[in-house]
């Protein structure tokens with residue numbers, strides 16, 4: 001196995017304020033890793049940095065050669081603008097843009113791949129549905145179809161199963177396992193500890209800094225999880241108090 005993404009003393013944040021400190025470690029090529037930690041522990045921030053959406057405040061991210069063969073990043077669905085006038089085909093076809101260019105037409109072969117991707121996620125027949133009319137689960141299925149078409153070597157998923165029913169979760173997990181079986185590198189932010197234990201061989205546990213990173217069984221210990229909660233809460237003790245019980249208030253409350 002060789003490294004595909006190496007984090008070297010990585011510090012991340014917003015407007016110069018650090019949110020994640022001094023993370024170092026390596027994602028191996030073909031590995032499948034869950035990123036876990038309490039709310040506000042910096043999971044999405046880390047994924048955004050790996051995707052290249054935000055730049056490190058300090059340290060670096062070194063990307064291996066596989067990276068050049070493409071990366072697919074699925075942000076939290078809350079970050080997706082659903083009011084944009086597009087149908088399912090438009091949304092999913094975005095997965096092809098690297099191959100065909102932004103304004104290229106869809107070839108017959110592309111159309112077949114698109115159809116197969118919709119089939120694979122259980123959305124055959126939804127081609128012309130406006131994305132604003134989809135349920136949360138259907139939107140997530142469409143986004144997975146887009147990732148399928150991207151055919152990327154590295155796949156980054158931010159809370160892909162949040163607010164999604166069991167049946168959809170199990171269908172989409174099937175796809176994630178398939179990607180892993182195909183030797184792609186998968187990194188997913190997740191909240192469901194049970195799912196992490198069952199599906200993800202590697203885990204990165206975050207609490208504003210790295211608590212542990214390695215085989216899931218070794219990382220998801222009661223002691224580690226207790227430490228991660230304590231550290232995230234301790235961080236917020238120094239922030240102005242906010243009532244909503246959510247750590248997201250840390251910066252917003254200032």
Ligand SMILES: Nc1ncnc2c1ncn2[C@@H]1O[C@H](COP(=O)(O)OP(=O)(O)OP(=O)(O)O)[C@@H](O)[C@H]1O
Pocket residue numbers: 014019037038039040041042043044045046247248249250251252
């Ligand atoms: N765009 C932003 N501008 C300023 N601060 C931000 C921004 N996005 C996130 N933060 C802050 O960075 C910290 C880490 O947030 P992040 O979203 O990475 O946590 P998370 O572990 O993904 O949380 P959750 O489980 O609630 O989704 C939080 O204190 C958050 O308020």
